Amino acid sequence: MDYLEIAGGVPLIGDIKISGAKNAALPLLAAGLMTSETLTLDNVPNLADTILMEDLLRHHGLDVARDGETVTLAGVADNFDAPYDLVRKMRASILVLGPLLARFGEARVSLPGGCAIGTRPVDLHIRAMQALGAVVELADGYIQARSSKGLKGARVVFPMVSVGATENAMMAAALADGTSELVNVAREPEIIDLANCLNAMGAQITGAGTDTIVIEGVASLGVARHAVVADRIEAGTFAIAAAMTEGDLRLQGALPKHLDALIMVLREAGADIEVGTDYINVRADKRMRSVDIVTDPFPGFPTDLQAQFMAMMCVADGSSRISETIFENRFMHVPELVRMGADIRVDGGLAVVRGRETLTPAPVMATDLRASVSLVLAALATIGTSKVSRIYHLDRGYSQLETKLGNCGAQIIRKSETD
Ligand SMILES: CC(=O)N[C@H]1[C@@H](OP(=O)(O)OP(=O)(O)OC[C@H]2O[C@@H](n3ccc(=O)[nH]c3=O)[C@H](O)[C@@H]2O)O[C@H](CO)[C@@H](O)[C@@H]1O
Numbered sequence: 206m207d208y209l210e211i212a213g214g215v216p217l218i219g220d221i222k223i224s225g226a227k228n229a230a231l232p233l234l235a236a237g238l239m240t241s242e243t244l245t246l247d248n249v250p251n252l253a254d255t256i257l258m259e260d261l262l263r264h265h266g267l268d269v270a271r272d273g274e275t276v277t278l279a280g281v282a283d284n285f286d287a288p289y290d291l292v293r294k295m296r297a298s299i300l301v302l303g304p305l306l307a308r309f310g311e312a313r314v315s316l317p318g319g320c321a322i323g324t325r326p327v328d329l330h331i332r333a334m335q336a337l338g339a340v341v342e343l344a345d346g347y348i349q350a351r352s353s354k355g356l357k358g359a360r361v362v363f364p365m366v367s368v369g370a371t372e373n374a375m376m377a378a379a380l381a382d383g384t385s386e387l388v389n390v391a392r393e394p395e396i397i398d399l400a401n402c403l404n405a406m407g408a409q410i411t412g413a414g415t416d417t418i419v420i421e422g423v424a425s426l427g428v429a430r431h432a433v434v435a436d437r438i439e440a441g442t443f444a445i446a447a448a449m450t451e452g453d454l455r456l457q458g459a460l461p462k463h464l465d466a467l468i469m470v471l472r473e474a475g476a477d478i479e480v481g482t483d484y485i486n487v488r489a490d491k492r493m494r495s496v497d498i499v500t501d502p503f504p505g506f507p508t509d510l511q512a513q514f515m516a517m518m519c520v521a522d523g524s525s526r527i528s529e530t531i532f533e534n535r536f537m538h539v540p541e542l543v544r545m546g547a548d549i550r551v552d553g554g555l556a557v558v559r560g561r562e563t564l565t566p567a568p569v570m571a572t573d574l575r576a577s578v579s580l581v582l583a584a585l586a587t588i589g590t591s592k593v594s595r596i597y598h599l600d601r602g603y604s605q606l607e608t609k610l611g612n613c614g615a616q617i618i619r620k621s622e623t624d
């Protein structure tokens with residue numbers, strides 16, 4: 206199994222090009238099921254998750270071709286079954302439910318089950334499909350959905366904000382008969398990116414980025430070409446890396462309007478941040494100050510940056526309160542950070558971090574994507590050599606992580622247990 210060996214304590218200095226967003230690319234790829242014409246997606250990051258989604262689409266019968274970061278989807282699906290073996294590896298596989306149901310009137314998708322960060326039910330996805338007229342049954346661990354006469358536009362009010370359920374409902378309603386109003390939807394930039402792509406394919410969606418989306422259903426969607434939006438979570442991760450190593454990173458392609466909450470707390474912590482329309486420059490020449498954060502749906506502080514921010518607070522001056530409100534079990538990085546000498550107390554969804562002057566190098570491992578990268582950040586800021594194991598989690602969400610960081614001075618090497 207691969208691991209990373211990181212000799213930390215070096216300020217990161219240089220330029221990093223931000224990749225396309227995993228969390229935008231996954232629904233955009235699923236949207237390829239909704240047309241019989243070609244959908245070409247540019248800036249698709251080359252990640253374990255996007256490759257798995259490409260495999261899932263092939264399994265459904267699409268022709269999928271990748272050339273660098275451009276993915277072309279053609280053909281028509283002829284298999285409406287998303288099996289457990291593919292879905293269990295990536296929860297975002299549930300995003301084929303809306304497209305298959307809307308386009309073909311049937312879908313059978315394995316229930317994804319819980320994962321390291323929480324139980325993550327899919328009840329809101331199912332309720333949205335039912336509201337649009339589908340008949341849904343749960344049997345043998347599968348969601349079996351049918352709409353033999355096609356989906357019907359409807360008013361769907363979400364009891365809580367869900368990114369994935371908003372995306373599934375938006376895709377299903379795009380091909381439904383009549384008007385849909387989706388209320389209390391997620392406002393994440395990835396939702397806007399999906400709406401833009403669907404509209405380029407011929408959908409009629411307005412309101413994406415607000416809490417109400419209105420969709421006039423159309424009979425079919427056509428050909429389109431769309432570039433995936435920049436990954437705000439990758440950019441945010443590197444922004445934190447610059448601040449905590451007292452470095453100077455220019456994040457090319459990062460969109461500051463998608464990172465307002467992080468930029469505000471980094472400035473409060475003492476980082477010097479300059480922004481342009483498509484770059485963020487983060488500079489620090491002293492130890493950061495402690496700041497409290499609460500995770501929230503966009504435009505709040507993203508849960509996908511909570512672990513990385515906590516790593517920074519472990520070496521900040523003072524005491525920080527970190528509240529995780531989105532997922533019930535998203536503190537798995539805590540015991541590993543503690544192994545590196547961090548002082549963290551957890552009480553339910555609250556972590557209190559008392560910053561130390563420095564951490565100590567240690568062998569660590571994590572059980573999810575952002576927890577893993579938080580350990581990489583902690584190791585980069587710690588003098589001495591740390592070993593971060595189970596890095597297959599990192600490969601789900603960070604494209605060329607070692608190269609990008611290595612080009613900015615990080616001493617980070619991927620090794621195999623057999624080396
Ligand atoms: C591929 C992708 O885009 N993943 C992101 C997406 O995940 P995902 O779309 O799975 O996250 P949701 O926004 O749906 O989850 C938010 C909360 O709603 C709950 N919930 C969700 C659906 C449902 O049917 N019932 C229910 O109770 C979840 O358990 C969670 O507590 O948004 C999360 C929240 O910003 C991010 O951390 C993930 O990186």
Ligand SMILES: C=C(OP(=O)(O)O)C(=O)O
Nearest residue numbers: 228296297509574575602
């Ligand atoms: C939780 C994440 O992803 P997913 O929803 O795909 O598990 C993430 O990107 O941090």
